Amino acid sequence: MTRALITGITGQDGLYLAELLLSKGYDVYGLIRGQNNPKLDLVRETVPGVKLLTGDLTDLSSLLRALQVAQPDEVYNLGAISFVAYSWENAMLTTDVTGKGVLNILEAVRLYSGDDPTKVRFYQASSSEMFGKVQEVPQRESTLLWPRSPYGVAKVFGHYMTINYRESYGMHASSGILFNHESPRRGYEFVTRKVSRAVARIKLGLQDDIVMGNIDAKRDWGFAGDYVEAMWRMLQQDQPDDYVVATGVTHSIRELLDVAFNRVGIEDWAGYIKQDPRFMRPAEVDLLIGDPAKANDQLGWKPKVAFQELIEMMVDNDLDIERTQAGR
Template identity: 40%
Template sequence: MTPSRVALVTGVAGQDGVYLARELIARGWQVVGTVRPGDPAVTAMSVYLSGVEVVSHDLCDAAGFGSLVELWRPSRVFNLAGFSSVGASWDQPDLVEEVNGVAVERMLASLVELRDRHGDDVRFFQAGSAEESAPGASSPYAQSKVRARAAVSVAREAFGLHAVTATLHNHESPLRPRRFVTRKITRAAASIALGRASSVTLGNLDVSRDWGAAADYVRAMVAMLELDTPRDLVVATGVTHTLHDLLAAAFAAAGLGDPSAYVVQDPALLRPADAPTLAADISETRRVLGWKPSTSFEDVVAQMVRVDLERLRSGVEESPAYLTPS
């Protein structure tokens, strides 16, 4: 295929993949997106991927990735795939290291080969995480992301590849899977408001995070690869909230009162070495990209609750209409 405005997005059926693919298509890019072979979530998420060329690909298949980029000759590669749960990473550390760390090293090697063989201007985006710099940064998830960041730096500085890592702080949307605590809370608020549940069981409510909107963050991802000189940047809002704040915002959006009457706290849900606060400085990102978040914390949570209410009322779990802010 002749090099063109082709963007390859790994993990295209995930929250960020969907938002990024739609953003790229709106900008005139042809999008090829990879999904994990046999992933049962792909069918449901396909309603969001109109216009995307979806291909099955195992992140651990280095030869398969090489064949994929040789076929499509993308000028942009966004790596959003991988093991995304910090808590669950403790149970499968070897798998996390393989898909979040080793796979990135192999991808970058393939892209250097592609560039050297064809002379293509190929640019690579790696989704990093604020967990990398958390106190201790001891989770298998954090360590795997540190390894991927190092690989990006080597590809850029030793091999001249236009490659960047974004330190992504927490970002949410109605597409956040229900295994994440944010979506667990918004779903519970909707269920309680509709009389379908009476409580929600949670762990530590004092942890603080910088929560933004996925729709905002993908615009920063695109902008980072448009810079003439590659550089790593922090993508966040610059404002932190506690999980208790998120709980209160969700219950307010659902028309409920004080959430404390509905919360059951379970010490078993506490994560090992959970960082109490992850704050962000986005001054450089604002200056370099001219980017800033446009959606407030309260609006992010309210949209998630609104969509979960609609899901429960209609029985329709996924619909493109759910991506439209109210």
């Protein structure tokens, strides 16, 4: 039985990846930060087959202990402070977890592996935010990185550190440069879930409007459940490498609002939107669109869920949640 350790098990990617690996017969371990993690029950309910370990990406010794217990064949580092807007408010903490945390888990894997650098196959969750002020459209694995947020800068550090450990020590270490990927499990602070929840509440008469930032920004949005399969496929390759994981199609936040409001029968949504400068990024990333050709060709991976289906799925989920809560 193949054994895997997932950091960031409480996030949407961690939950979908755990489900995928369990379905393939893996013995799955998840790293939980803190004794009273508020998402502990969620993980236990969603993926009861996962064995949970306590650890922290900022504490090398805890990572070594987790590796000794899990004895993994594969490690998926999904743990990060992943909300971009928060990274301007807490740049140092974001750097410690999202950046230096990658170094800690890489070093822990290297030490655990001993004389066999390929004993553990390692996946690093890199991000399209690394492209930032994009230098070419679409963005591919060779595109110059120009991050525009403390989060993006931290992700660049982790990305290059993964490459450095691969080249310096011969580790089977791969990075997935994932473009925006969403799901009904997305946190409410992210714009897609913020919109899907607000639209559901407006439809049910529980909310009057949505306060937004830049609604002209464009993103390449996919379904998180599809993207975790790409992660797994990377670690099944004979040689480690880096891959852009994206749909190759871009949509604006205006289009996101169109689909979400149309799902609940509202065509003219202008009166429900308020814009607030507080929700504008200090340095905006205007157009992110990935070129997934390498992942398509070498991994045999293609996204299955299209943009409209994804947003409608999220709105339907939030309608169910809000109806249930209102009924109570």
